[in-house]
Amino acid sequence: MAAAMMSLTITAAPPASAGGCLPGPPPTFVLCGRVSNHSSRDVVVDLDWRSGHNLTVAPGQNTSGHGDVDAFQVPVDACMGGKVDTLNFILLTWERVSFEVCGNQSGETSLFPFEGVYPAEQGAWVKFGTHQRVYIGWIGGPGQRVDICHKYPEECKPYPPYPPVPSPPPATDPGLPPDTQPSTPAVPVGWKPAFFNNQLSGTQEVAAVGTDGVMYHSYMTATGDWTGWLAFNSNVWFVGAPAVAFNPRANTEEIVALGIDGIVYHEWYTVAGGWSGWAAYDSSVRFKGSPAFTFNPLSGTQEVVAVGTDGVMYHSWMTATGDWSGWLAYNRNVTFAGSPSVAFNTVANTFEIVAVGTDGIMYHAWYTVAGGWSDWVAFNSNVRFTGTPAFTYNSLAGTQEVTAIGTDGIMYHAWFTTTDGWSGWVSLGSSFKFAGSPAMAINSLANTAEVVAVSTDGNMYHAWYTPSGGWSGWVPFDSSVKFAGSPAFTHNTRGNTEEIMATGTNGVMYHAWYTPSGGWSGWVPLSANVTLATR
Known part of the structure; x- marks a missing residue:
């Protein structure tokens, strides 16, 4: 096997203010990098010292077997801007390494898995503190050293923070206990797993990305036992949350996810053929975040929706003949920061997308057979949002509902009825603050709705709606487990159960389930043979 040269480029972007500097002494932080060797062979770290920053490892240092190399340490202040360091390292093409980029002052820790098997590209903005963002990008291949900014120049522009958005007056809810939640998250809450029910067989399946970037799945058999985590084909590595759809017509399932190269991939299962390998969608568009995926039971078609690195929303669909379209952009007059959610209305045969714009406002667009796609339309803009909204359709009542977390940490919802259209945003109670993204399930047998989310203290809470009693207050689940990932939530009509x-926070997947006779179980771990990623 030939050796491959990979490189990681660190660019300090100046803050978006006059003169490039903030008032007063410039804030500082330190970027540090580590190369983790997951193979049994040596990794050679070769540093390219371009800008005169402190680099803690001398060129040519080796690590053998499983081990880490502390590769660089770069102090940056808010007025520097534009300084670049490049870490080059050599590895054999079948080896795997990962980068850990962290800030030691008021920053977040982000883990970006990279598997050096084929030329790949990946980049992300990492936020340190309130005003400072740094672009992390790498690109590599045999004999290559390319700055990713040359290929995606829009990614390397300064990424200014949005001006503070005034929060709406908090709604009062005397039925809830006093607010004892901290104002900021104890742990960042990130990706959710993909989770679905096979209504034909009564089995369930969950898929999630491991810290090694590989996609894993576990499923519940007809006897009620869960398998351990099983890896899909590991020739593609992923970031973000996967999405899954089940086709009851053909008894097939399909999973879509974002690769570390920014391409959306899919893999599908048939009873006769088992799982296919990973196949890429049209690679002419690169994406960020997590895709949304849905099946239209009336037409037998499927649709994938995702946000490009340019912030534009794209979609691709599979026709009844089995062919996928290329990526088509929706109206470009709105750009998006968050990942989309989709819902299909089986009564009206309509399809709708909701997502948070870069201005923090929630937008939606919908498709009708007679009129095609609408333009993007803003919901009431008196609330600004973060994360991915939960969006669902109630086939019994003929209504739709969106639930999302505001920038103030409060959970809001809005609903649609055929007689009144969309409501404004209504708080589900201001006494608890949430992080990450919520999940929602409709019990079409009982005409009830339920929302689950992780609070800023890492505990899972739920609230539910009944036609006779309205919305409950927030109720905690068993607090013996703290969560770092957003939840997935589903209702199984065969047994009238929820899960x-x-x-x-330990990287283990937990589940809890509800039965009409027994209520909610405690948290039970799935197999711990794989550590799962949450961001």
Whole structure:
């Protein structure tokens, strides 16, 4: 096997203010990098010192077997801007390494898995503190050293923070206990797993990305036992949350996810052929975040929706003949920061997308057979949002509902009825603050709705709606487990049961389930043979 040269480029972007500097002494932080060797062979770290920053490892240092190399340490202040360091390292093409980029002052820790098997590209903005963002990008291949900014120049522009958005007056809810939640998250809450029910067989399946970037799945058999985590084909590595759809017509399932190269991939299962390998959608568009995926039971078609690196929303669909379209952009007059959610209305045969714009406002667009796609339309803009909204359709009542977390940490919802259209945003109670993204399930047998989310203290809470009693207050689940991942939530019509999946702070997937006779179980771990990623 030939050796491959990979490189990681660190660019300090100046803050978006006059003169490039903030008032007063410039804030500082330190970027540090580590190369983790997951193979049994040596990794050679070769540093390219371009800008005169402190680099803690001398060129040519080796690590053998499983081990880490502390590769660089770069102090940056808010007025520097534009300084670049490049870490080059050599590895054999079948080896795997990962980068850990962290800030030691008021920053977040982000893990970006990279598997050096084929030329790949990946980049992301990492936020340190309130005003400072740094672009992390790498690109590599045999004999290559390319700055990713040359290929995606829009990614390397300064990424200014949005001006503070005034929060709406908090709604009062005397039925809830006093607010004892901290104002900021104890742990960042990130990706959710993909979780679905096979209504034909009564089995369930969950898929999630491991910290090694590989996609894993576990499923519940007809006897009620869960398998351990099983890896899909590991020739593609992923970031973000996967999405899954089940086709009851053909008894097939399909999973879509974002690769570390920014391309959306899919893999599908048939009873006769088992799982296919990963196949890429049209690679002419690169994406960020997590895709949304849905099946139209009336037409037998499927649709994938995702946000490009340019912030534009794109979609691709599979026709009844089995062919996928290329990526088509929706109206470009709105750009998006968050990942989309989709819902299909089986009564009206309509399809709708909701997502948070870069201005923090929630937007939606919808498709009708007679009129095609609408333009993007803003919901009431008196609330600004973060994360991915939960969006669902109630086939019994003929209504739709969106639930999302505001920038103030409060959970809001809005609903649609055929007689009144969309409501404004209504708080589900201001006494608890949430992080990450919520999940929602409709019990079409009982005409009830339920929302689950992780609070800022890492505990899971739920609230539910009944036609006779309205919305309950927030009720905690068993607090023995703290969560770092957003939940997935589903209702199984065969047994009239509900189930939640979420990743704990220890990287283990936990689930809890509800039965009409027994109520909610405690948290039970799935197999711990794989550590799962949450961001």
